[in-house]
Amino acid sequence: MRRLFPIVMTALTMAVTMAGPTIAADPTLSLPTYTPAYEPRTVDERGLWMEADEEERLLRDSPLRIREGKLEQYVRDVLCREVGAERCQSVRVYVMEVPEFNASMLPNGCMRVLTGLLLRARSEAELASVLGHEFGHFELRHGLTGFKAERRTKDRTAWLAILGAMSRTDITDTRISLLASFYRFTRDQEAAADQMGLRYMATSGYPARTAAEVWRQAMAEQDASEIGHGRTPRHSYVSGYFDTHPTNLNRAMALEAAAARMPGGGEARADEYRAAIAPYLPRLLAAQIKTYDVGATDFILASLAAQSGWTGELLFARAELYRARGNPRDLQMASIWFRDARAAGYAAPELDRDLGLTLLRNGQADEARKALNAYLAARPDASDATMIQTLVATEQ
């Protein structure tokens, strides 16, 4: 406690003055030496970069990539604001339409961000905490050291296996402890990247405490998902023998402890984030609904609604989610939410189609026909128009 006091005082002083050089002098906030336009040097690193260059071509050309608008530009802007314009020159960002909470980094500075992360983040600071973690992997050259560790482990395991077989010695225990030490190594890398990401946040003025909140939120979503599947949620602090990452609880606590020693930071920029993501929200929601994880999706929707209120888009998404599960009670709720969404200003004619189909399955044929006809009137050339016409005709 006595040691903590001067640090807190320094932090407070810095928060007030916000002078760049003073912050950089703080050992808890020191960043790795930066080399502009870094070129890989050793055989291993050059090989990994070459492989990453090939992989990046596939990402660049992937049909899953969201090329529309300036989404990738925006995500990169957040990263640049976090790590500084100079450092972020070495990074390209590719946003991929995958409804999963993740991002990853190739050794050559190619950053892949999944839309599941964009849907879940509630502010630029939350997004930045994950981007900073990935950028930490890049700056600390974790791709290279990780590759070397994997090779070392497998090379030793191979010798053990051959020599063990020849001398009829049971090598199971040694092999498992070798593997375990490799996974411990990858967990250490993740923890190091977490801490590095935190430093980028703190030096850029994004509130560092947000990083832990991201993991707390992830745990709450995990709970909702487990409960939705009829299972009992459980979180452990200690990770398993062969886990690649520390547990979410472990990460949250480590980040909280570290952030407490850092400057408080400025704005999380939640409004700016919401405005930037708004044009893509229907697409992100549609992808999330297709995961058929009712517990997790409902949690995400509620978390979005806590920020913006139940907008027409969110109500429509919720209706679609329940329609997909399709129990009689789900269909009833879905048709109510479809109508609420319309009342809240959700204008797309597809709402009529999906409401019609919901009512039809629920035995409300007359109302269903009305809704389906409204869809056909608005979208006579839709690809499914013929099918919907058939449905309307059969139900008469």
Next chain:
Amino acid sequence: MGQFRIVRGAVAFAALLVCAPLAAQEKTGIKPGFALRPGTARIVLMRPTILVGAQSIGGVNEPNADWTRQARENIALALRQAQANVGNAMVEYDEGASGEGPLATEYAQLFGALADSVIEYQFFAGNRLPTKKRNDSFEWSIGADLGKLRSLAAADYALFITTRDDYGSAGRKVLQMVAAMGGVGLKSGDHTGYAGLVDLRTGELVWLNADRQMGGDVRTAEGASKRVSQLLEGFPGKSSAAVNGAP
């Protein structure tokens, strides 16, 4: 998750000890009746996928940038020299200003999946799907839309080439020798490659040559030339003298 990893580890371990059985397998397929007369067609060579690396003691692939660059240059040169044997004009793919690069990449990926299917379900005679049972049939297609790419407008056929080489490292070879003394067969190095020709009017795969035991060291000019002649073995319309004449 943890359980899964243990199982996967065990499988990898088993794979390490057992040498892949070299089952009797066909290597070339051609659409019955298909022939390419010299001087009648324009063939576009799609961007070849060429990766070269080493294989560590434990079998980890170690990508090597220098070897890959050498192989790309050598194979490109050998392909240009092989043009005469092919007997038809062969040009390298150029998307130009069409903006069709992403589509071309998708087709390259699709071709990889198609070639893998042919190897799995046609070349392994015992593994044939009911629709591929007949010995005289070769019915595979990448879809007719490939021919609609503007960047391929002037071409009749697309040639796809993939090679993947992992050279056994010194450590791997030592392990292999020691393992052999103990009676365990262990593979050192991995050399696979395939080449396929697609008819751009129909999207049909008219010829495929696939080999999981390729020869020729692609890091050298002579080796690459040998590799290319292996890749183009059985190329429709190629004179038999050309096949024999290759080193």
